[in-house]
Amino acid sequence: MIFYPLSNIIPVTNMPVTKTAKRALRSSRKKALLNKGITAALEIAIRKARTTKSEANIKRAVSLADRAAKTKTIHKNKANRIKRVLTKLLPKRTKAAKTKVVKKAKKTSKK
Helix, strand or coil: CECCCCCCCCCECCCCCCHHHHHHHHHHHHHHHHHHHHHHHHHHHHHHHHHHCCHHHHHHHHHHHHHHHHCCCCCHHHHHHHHHHHHHHCCCCCCCCCCCCCCCCCCCCCC
16 A cells, blocks of 8 residues: 555555546545545534534534535535534524514605
8 A cells, every 4th residue: 555645534555647647636635634624623613512502602613514515525414404403502582582673665766
């Protein structure tokens, strides 16, 4: 087995022969490293949100889940499941906290 730099992410069993295969291997290793960082940050944020149950940590984890789904690091349905579970941890809002915002009607000018 031949190891390249960053081989702890993707060990290479067969050495690429062509120039494009070598380039593709470099590219896939870089992408794997980025994806690993994104998923690790997401897992840490989820763990922190579940233990503390604070609104700030939950919002951060939801944001990271959305970003990971946007870059297709995780599937969008998985991001939705994560968001659903985390929003259940938020405290229930009372009717006093829910206030309606009334929009003002636009004035029309007649000529």
